Amino acid sequence: MYNTGNSSKNVTTTSIVDGTISNADVDGSAAIATSKLSGAVTSITSHGLASSATTDTTNASNIGSGTLSNSRLSLDISNSDVNASAAIVQSKLATLAITDSEVANDALSGDKIDGGTISDFASTGIDDNANANAITIDVNERVVIGGSDSSVTPNASADDLMVESSGATGITIAAGTGSTARLAFADSGDSLIGRITYDNVSNDMSFGTGGVDDRVIIQSTGGISFNGDSAAANALDDYEEGTWTASINGASAAAAQTARYTKIGNVVTAYAYISSITNTNNSTQFQITGLPFATAAASLASGVTIGWSNAADLSNWRGITNSSSNNFYFSDAVTGATKTHANAQSAGITHLIFTITYRSA
Amino acid sequence: MALTKETVVDKIEVLENGTLQVRTATRVLEDGEVLSSSFHRHVLAPGADITNEDAKVVAIANATWTPEVVTAYNDMIAAQEANAGE
Numbered sequence: 525m526y527n528t529g530n531s532s533k534n535v536t537t538t539s540i541v542d543g544t545i546s547n548a549d550v551d552g553s554a555a556i557a558t559s560k561l562s563g564a565v566t567s568i569t570s571h572g573l574a575s576s577a578t579t580d581t582t583n584a585s586n587i588g589s590g591t592l593s594n595s596r597l598s599l600d601i602s603n604s605d606v607n608a609s610a611a612i613v614q615s616k617l618a619t620l621a622i623t624d625s626e627v628a629n630d631a632l633s634g635d636k637i638d639g640g641t642i643s644d645f646a647s648t649g650i651d652d653n654a655n656a657n658a659i660t661i662d663v664n665e666r667v668v669i670g671g672s673d674s675s676v677t678p679n680a681s682a683d684d685l686m687v688e689s690s691g692a693t694g695i696t697i698a699a700g701t702g703s704t705a706r707l708a709f710a711d712s713g714d715s716l717i718g719r720i721t722y723d724n725v726s727n728d729m730s731f732g733t734g735g736v737d738d739r740v741i742i743q744s745t746g747g748i749s750f751n752g753d754s755a756a757a758n759a760l761d762d763y764e765e766g767t768w769t770a771s772i773n774g775a776s777a778a779a780a781q782t783a784r785y786t787k788i789g790n791v792v793t794a795y796a797y798i799s800s801i802t803n804t805n806n807s808t809q810f811q812i813t814g815l816p817f818a819t820a821a822a823s824l825a826s827g828v829t830i831g832w833s834n835a836a837d838l839s840n841w842r843g844i845t846n847s848s849s850n851n852f853y854f855s856d857a858v859t860g861a862t863k864t865h866a867n868a869q870s871a872g873i874t875h876l877i878f879t880i881t882y883r884s885a
Numbered sequence: 886m887a888l889t890k891e892t893v894v895d896k897i898e899v900l901e902n903g904t905l906q907v908r909t910a911t912r913v914l915e916d917g918e919v920l921s922s923s924f925h926r927h928v929l930a931p932g933a934d935i936t937n938e939d940a941k942v943v944a945i946a947n948a949t950w951t952p953e954v955v956t957a958y959n960d961m962i963a964a965q966e967a968n969a970g971e
Contacts, residue, residue, distance in 0.1 A: 766908070766924030785926070809966040816926035818900050846965045850904055850928040853969050862969040885900070 699724055728754060760789045768816040770796040773851065774808040774865055785816045792817050793881045801876065803869035810868045812843070813851040817884040821847050826882035828852055835871040845882050852880060889914045894939040902961060903931035903954040907942055931958040 606612075660668040666683050673690035687695055699705035701724050709718030719732040727744035730737060738752040747759025770783040783796035794815055803810075819826070828843025841863060845852040854863035896908035907929060912922045929935060932955040935946050 764924060766926060768925065769927035809969060814928045817906065818904065848902065855969060
């Protein structure tokens with residue numbers, strides 16, 4: 525070691541044989557300033573940065589135009605290692621998986637997600653994987669199921685929920701085989717003020733109003749009953765109206781006629797106007813035939829109201845149904861004798877209007 | 886939009902005594918959908934003339950109106966006439 529104050533003893537570059545300074549000749553605390561390095565440092569990649577150099581820092585400008593490959597980074601870069609103003613473009617990021625915890629709440633707007641449409645979406649709740657318009661909730665909180673295929677604008681009094689399609693449309697209320705399925709109507713005072721109920725046991729459907737069940741029951745076998753009465757015998761099970769062909773039995777004939785009927789349940793009311801009657805003078809019972817429904821048993825014989833006839837006097841003629849038949853006959857109100865075609869001829873019956881109400885079989 | 890009219894025998898009821906209650910429906914349809922329908926009924930007693938009846942009615946009448954049925958019906962009518970007014 526030379527005295528640093530004795531310049532005559534200084535070692536000059538010319539005193540050092542090229543290539544003879546080894547690593548051990550350099551003191552551990554020695555630092556060579558960058559300004560003391562001539563030109564670009566080459567071949568530094570063959571030495572690299574020591575993996576233990578946890579406190580060493582360098583600037584990007586010191587790396588020059590070289591490239592640090594991923595394999596050359598032996599340390600993890602933590603969040604604090606990245607300057608707050610640093611911006612890493614997406615193309616510089618390798619494929620990464622962003623976990624849920626790494627995304628702040630409300631951080632993603634809709635237009636940042638696949639142009640506003642979420643594809644490949646699976647949900648345990650409501651989703652639209654099968655139909656983009658399966659359920660629509662409009663700005664007024666009204667729900668439409670099935671899209672807008674029907675071109676129907678619902679009435680404002682019933683537009684909170686609409687199920688629609690361009691073809692047949694329906695909803696299903698399913699219940700257990702031992703239970704009822706119900707559609708309820710409610711207000712603040714009664715959660716069941718009105719109801720439509722289907723009973724999966726009896727298979728009756730009932731309508732309730734004013735908080736009371738079974739105002740009207742549609743029975744499983746058909747027929748309608750009222751006010752809780754579910755007896756089939758009391759059900760109104762038929763309604764029909766139409767025209768019918770009224771005829772006169774035997775040799776007598778009617779050239780023209782108008783006849784109508786109405787059947788409500790098992791009660792039939794038949795009306796007829798028979799004209800141009802040609803009677804035959806014989807003792808055969810005079811009958812009107814062709815009643816649209818057969819009559820019930822004899823004990824339920826019904827009367828006939830003769831509305832009008834061209835005959836001079838039919839005041840003693842009364843009509844009575846035959847049992848289990850499609851006809852009725854006339855008898856004399858005084859003597860009880862049945863009226864014959866001869867009687868009709870002598871009475872001059874050529875036109876007859878009548879109404880009969882009877883119980884059908 | 887095509888309007889059509891059809892007349893069909895839509896119900897044939899066979900009573901215990903062999904009487905046939907025949908209902909004919911007259912329907913007005915628009916493209917196959919029924920716009921209106923009305924009924925007419927006529928009755929055929931056993932043994933009645935069925936010359937102009939619908940083929941289905943004729944088939945049922947021929948199957949139902951055995952000689953025994955016709956005889957029984959005529960006997961019933963005769964009995965009703967005999968008992969009338971009692």
